[in-house]
Amino acid sequence: xxxxxATDSAPKAIGPYxxxxxxxxxxxxxxxxxxxxxxxxxVDGDIAAQTHRVFRNISEILKAGGASLDHVxxxxxxxADMNDFAAMNQVYAGxxxxxxxxxxxxxxxxxxxxxxxxxxxxxxxx
Numbered sequence: 147x148x149x150x151x152a153t154d155s156a157p158k159a160i161g162p163y164x165x166x167x168x169x170x171x172x173x174x175x176x177x178x179x180x181x182x183x184x185x186x187x188x189v190d191g192d193i194a195a196q197t198h199r200v201f202r203n204i205s206e207i208l209k210a211g212g213a214s215l216d217h218v219x220x221x222x223x224x225x226a227d228m229n230d231f232a233a234m235n236q237v238y239a240g241x242x243x244x245x246x247x248x249x250x251x252x253x254x255x256x257x258x259x260x261x262x263x264x265x266x267x268x269x270x271x272x
Contacts, residue, residue: 153210156203157181165207173211173269178203179261193230197237217269223251224264
């Protein structure tokens with residue numbers, strides 16, 4: 147059984163998908179780009195500012211689904227430029243306690259709304 151999870155505290159989906167889907171004890175959060183939900187626009191700033199916005203969006207969706215970043219078991223990070231890896235990684239590290247979730251990081255040629263970063267997560271909901 148699938149159940150959609152949504153919150154007004156994170157950007158609305160910009161396509162035919164849900165912010166997150168809960169399936170049993172797993173919560174699958176769709177990829178989040180650094181959109182400010184209040185303005186609907188990509189936040190200004192460097193990769194650090196964009197990474198912080200992405201994590202604020204993810205945190206709000208997790209909260210709506212009954213979870214938090216402490217429940218995340220897997221992430222995928224999509225970067226428009228792998229040269230941003232070190233700065234992104236420094237911000238990323240501040241959002242997780244040990245043990246950190248499993249992760250893949252890849253460079254892609256383009257992201258929605260020309261964002262510099264997109265992150266999706268999978269969490270276990272208790």
